[in-house]
Amino acid sequence: MELLREEPHGTTKAFYLSSAVWMVFGTLAGFTGAVQLIAPELLGNIPWIVFGRIRPIHTNAVIFGFVGSALIGSAHYLVPTLVRTPLYSERLGKITVWLWNLAVVLGTLTLSLGFSQNREYAEWIWPVDVIVMASLGLGFYNLLQTVKRREEEILYVSVWYIFGAFVFTAFIYFFGNAMWNPFTGSITGIPDGILAWFYGHGVVGLFLTPFAVAIAYYIIPITCRAPLYSHSLSLLGFWSLLMIYTHIGTHHILQAPTPTWLKVIAITGSIAMLVPVAAVLINLWLTMRGRIPYILGDTGGKFVLAGTVWYLLTCIQGPLQALPVVQRITHFNNWVVAHAHMGVLGFSGIIALGGIYFILPRITGRPLHSKFLADMQYWLVLLGMSGFFTVLTAAGLIQGHGWLNGETVYRMLPEIHPYMVLRLSVGILIVSGAFIGLYNIYMSLYGFKTGRKAS
Amino acid sequence: MKMTPPLLVLGGSLIFGVVLFVVVILPWATMTDQPSDIHRPRTALEERGRKLYVKNGCSYCHSQFIRRIDWDLGAERIAQAGDYIAEQPHLLGTERTGPDLSQEGGEHPDDWHMAHFINPRYVRPESIMPEWAFLGTENITALIAYKQSLGYKDADARMQRQRLWKPKSIEAYEKGTDGNVAWLHDLVPEPWRKLPNPYPTSQAGLTRGHRIYQSFCIGCHGPVGDGMGPAAPHLYPPPLNFTTLKGRGVSGGILYYQIMNGITGTAMPYFKRDLESEKIWDVGNYVAVTFIGETDANTEPRGIDASYEPADGEKR
Incomplete structure (x- = not known):
């Protein structure tokens, strides 16, 4: 079968192309939602893109489709490379890719038809959940078999994170979607909120973060031509x-009637997040000390460096906004939307792109189709992300302070309108970046052959 | 520490399991399953409406819990765990692009909701909520039933009040303008009826009133104040036509009171949470001057002038 054709690094290539396609689709879905926040009747009365449906389509397509595909694709390159053993089965890998894409396609379609579990990032219905679990299970099995057959005794820190990511993601996905409860995908009452946010935060912390950190741990020492600073810090961080x-997770519903002791755990845990973040970043940044020009000279390395900076910003903001006194202002408004974009696009999304651009030339054996276009995407995404952060944080502060001063939600809507227009304009940069990325990645993978035929 | 696949998988699973026990299973096992004082089961229709709420992602813009700091909602009932014992999935929400709905039941009558679902801007001109006409009348009816149940027994009490006043307002409307105006004036306490608008008419005040009218009133009462706004076909009794009120003794105090308090049973909501005092006087005088054609602004008894008011008899 052509779809399952075995070729060296075929799995990684297919995941990268999927990621590029889903980045275009996911950012366009977000763009559609942003249009509706400005002109609600422009796309009015079209059921399958109504805001309540396009929003989960956007978040899931971006998390699982764009960032997820790129990260898992890189994992299928990193593990075999780091243990000096070919991937156990490229055929199994291709099945993993197709199942993963099937899940995102089916999830998108069912959401647009109004089938939703309505818990953030766990919206996909049970049959889609099963496909996601199958794909994760296959990927884990494939990489585990690769590691079992390994020729390199020592497992590098990236391999720990990748294994961790597979195991924890499978756990958290199963529990978070309450998969033993197929019809609602949830449990009952406030505990369902607690479970949903245990999952919601886990998707970022146990799925996106470990994969992205694994990539950073691999690319930074290579590009700056220096050994990793500290093994102990790696252990501590992991x-x-x-x-x-x-x-x-409970810091997402801190002001809801959850048990006080759990709120205390959530807040102290949020502050304690500075430990793993500092361990990783100190380790990576001391590795690159005095060698930043090397990294900036490498297209993939440049993305990864930017991603680690966003990681720092996200993880300083995160613990602070878990504090009750800060949440009085920041909860329920666009401040949180800005924070979510920092975590998924700024940190893990930009590192995922860095992984693609670093690894692509190594698996095709040719340079990137265009270094210029990759640089352009870098700046478009980086400027877009910075714009999002500024505009949405400002809008959130305006909403939060207005509400705290006794203004109704309705009265604050005209106040944030100009910011929603700015947000849409800035979004154009990110969507353009996605299109450029798709073109560049496609041409890097397949442009060579057609180019030769033409000549 | 030497990292091996068994250590990674087993160690990782162990930690995951322990944390899952502490932060999810323990709260699940120890939290109350007792209903709160306002809780009641939902009817079949309300349950159907809730399913539509879930399917269409309403919770991305509407939260369902009131916090102690929610001044705009009055914070009259802070959410309790016992309110949520039947919620599956939970609909707590994380965004307030639209208002919190946990105590929404009975705030408006059903016909207001129908107009609002067909196009939210019919009744809330600056809303950015999507139109839901595509759901069809039957589904919207179920959604309305669900919304009117939010707040459980508190909502039921408010709905009872809506149902008490609805027939009275219809009866008054069907008596014609004289009867309707008499009934509307009767709803206002005596001292308010005699109260003129204490501030003189000024261009600035009318401009402010115009702005407020466009943000809050135009959907029902229409751009020329004849009660023919886009929401009107969906509402009964229909919105008041201001242009027939000249010479019928509509005082500044009556306008103020009706805007502040609303007319329960009709689609006229109370605006005391959206608008502060000056804004209500301004929009009331705008309606009086522009649509009714007469105003009692700054007439006796008027007490002491505010420091910014022009001196007696002086025109601005």
Whole structure:
């Protein structure tokens, strides 16, 4: 079968192309939602793109389709490379890719038809959940078999994170979607809110973060031509991430009637998040000390460096906004939307792109189709992300302070309108970046052959 | 520490399991399953409406819990865990692009909701909520039933009040303008009826009133104040036509009171949470001057002038 054709690094290539396609689709879905926040009747009365449906389509397509595909694709390159053993089965890998894409396609279609579990990032209905679990299981099995057959005894820190990511993601996906409860995908009452946010935060902390950190741990030492700064810090970062990140989900519903002791755990855990973040960043940045020009000279490395800076910003903001006194202003408004974009696009999304641009030339054996276009995408996404952060944070502060001063939600809508227009304009940069990325990645993968035929 | 696949998988699973127990299973096992004082089961129609709320992602813009700091909602009932014992999935929400709905039941009558679902801007001109006409009348009816149940027994009490006043307002409307105006004036306490608008008419005040009218009133009462706004076909009794009120003794105090308090049973909501005092006087005088054609602004008894008011008899 052509779809399952075995070729060296075929799995990674297919994941990268999927990621590029889903980035275009996911950002366009977000763009559609942003249009509706400005002109609600422009796309009015079209059921399948109404805001309540396009929003989960956007978040899931971006998290699982764009960032997820790129990260898992890179994992299928990093593990075999780091243990000096070919991937156990490229055919199994291709099945993993197709299942993963099937899940995103079906999830998108069912959401647009109004089938939703309505818990953030766990909206996809049960049959889609099963496909996601199958794909994760296959990927894990494939990489585990690769590691079992390994020729390199020592497992590098990236391999830990990748294994961690597979295991924890499968766990958190199963529990978070309450998969033993197929019809609603949820449990009952306030505990359902607690479970949903244990999952919602876990998607970022146990799925996106460990994969993205694995890529950074691989690319930074290579591009700056220096050994990793500290093994102990790697250990601290890995185990503390798992121990602390899992505790903090309740900070999303801190002001709801959840048990006080749980709120205390969530807030202290959120502050303690500075430990794993600092361990990773100190380790990476001390590795590159005095060698930043090397990294900036490498297209993929440049993305990864920018991603680590966003990681720092996200993870300083995150613990602070878990504090009750800060949440009085920031909860329920666009401040949080800005924070979510920092985590998924600024940190893990930009690192995912860095992984693609670093690894692509190494698996095709040719340079990128265009370094210029990759640089252009870098700046478009970076400027777009910075714009999003500024505009949405400002809008959030205006809403939060207005409400706290006794203004109704309705009265604050005209106040944030100009910011929603700015946000849409800035979004154009990110969407353009996605299109450029798709073209560049497609041409890097397949442009060579057609180019030769033409000549 | 030497990292091996068994250590990664087993160690990771162990930590995950322990944390899952502490932060999810423990709260699940120890939290109350007792209903709160306002809780009641939902009817079949309300349950159907809730399913539509879930399917269409209403919770991305509407939260369902009131916090202690929610001044705009009055914070009259802070959410309790016992309010949520039947919620599956939870609909707590994380964004307030639209208002919190946990105590929405009975705030408006059903016909207001129908107009609002067909096009939210019919009744709330600056709303950015999508239109839901595509759901069809039957589904919207179920959604309205669900919304009117939010707040459980508190909502039921408010709905009872809506149902008490609805027939009275219809009866008054069907008596014609004289009867309707008499009934509307009767709803206002005596001292308010005699109260003129204490501030003189000024261009600035009318401009402010115009702005408020466009943000809040135009959907029902229409751009020329004849009660023929886009929401009107969906509402009964229909919105008041201001242009027939000249010489019928509509005082500044009556306008103020009706805007502040609303007319329960009709689609006229109360605006005391949206608008502060000056804004209500301004929009009231705008309606009086522009649509009714007469105003009692700054007539006796008027007490002491505010420092910014022009001196007696002086025109601005």
